[in-house]
Amino acid sequence: MTSAGRPPEAGGGLATLRRSGSVTELLFLYECATAEPTQLRPVAERLGLTVQATSHSFRQLRRRGLVEFRDGRYRPTVEGVAWLHGTLGALADDVRRRVARLHVIRSARAIALVPLAAGASVSLELRDGMLSARPGASGPSRGTAVATAAAGALVEVTNLEGIVALEPAVVAVRTISDADLADPSLAAGLAAALPGPRELVAAEGLEAYHSLRRVTERPIVRFATAAACVEAARLGVPSTLFVLETDLPRLLASFAVPVPPPLDVLPVRAARRGRSQGRRRRAERAP
Secondary structure, eight states, rough: OTTTTTHHHHOOOGGOSSSTHHHHHHHHHHHHHHHOSSSSHHHHHHHHHHHHHHHHHHHHHHTTTHHHHHEEEEEHHHHHHHEEEEEEEEHHHHHHHHHHHHOOOOOEEEESSOOBOOOOOOEEEOOOOOEEESSSSSSSEEESSOOBBBBTTTEEEEEEEEOOOOOOOOOEEEEHHHHHTTTTTTTHHHHHHHOOOTTTEEEHHHHHHHHHHTTTTTTOOOOOHHHHHHHHHTOOOOOOEEEGGGHHHHHHHHOSSSSSOOEEEEHHHHHHHHHHHHHHHHHHHHH
């Protein structure tokens, strides 16, 4: 029901049932249309309600002209039958649309971490952002290898159960100032700020890419950098994104996605000092 004194509009689907009591009234009207009961108690028992609550639903529906007590039976009116058909039809259509949007994955391809035999039970996990399969059924996501696969090969896994946990990784944003571009020590700062070999490296803009290209031969993402880092973070792969300070506000706006990754924003020089201090502390603790 959408407003006092009026039934909900047919065609609204599940949204029409949000008002308190709407589901009860719909079920009560269905009972009247299919069973034409002579008493409210059997209806209340089938719906799991008290007789008082069922009586209240009847009064509400009668006030709206949807049900009546005639010839000793509770029956829907012509308007009640029309509304019941329209509402149930809209609900069925709405549920079908929602179910169609739910993708239930029963099989997937993964990278075999070791040789796998056909029919072997495997556990799935993310390694460097890639779905990987290992022998055993102890992991949170499990399945069965369809065919024999060598280590490093793709293997199809079926009979999937469970969920592969996705822990978002951090996107480290490292800024370069205009003054840094003319400083000969920038190269050393960039080299120190580079992440580990399994992490993503990206450069937003010509200046950042040109400066970074001079200190590393690693692949550098140049285009759609924010989107690439968001996707990597979603799959648990950390990334470091270099950008000119003046371009930082525009870049950060690109991370305004429904589920943004955790960001760590620092100037290149501050990041370099942090790493140097960390190495110094580790050296001091060493025996």
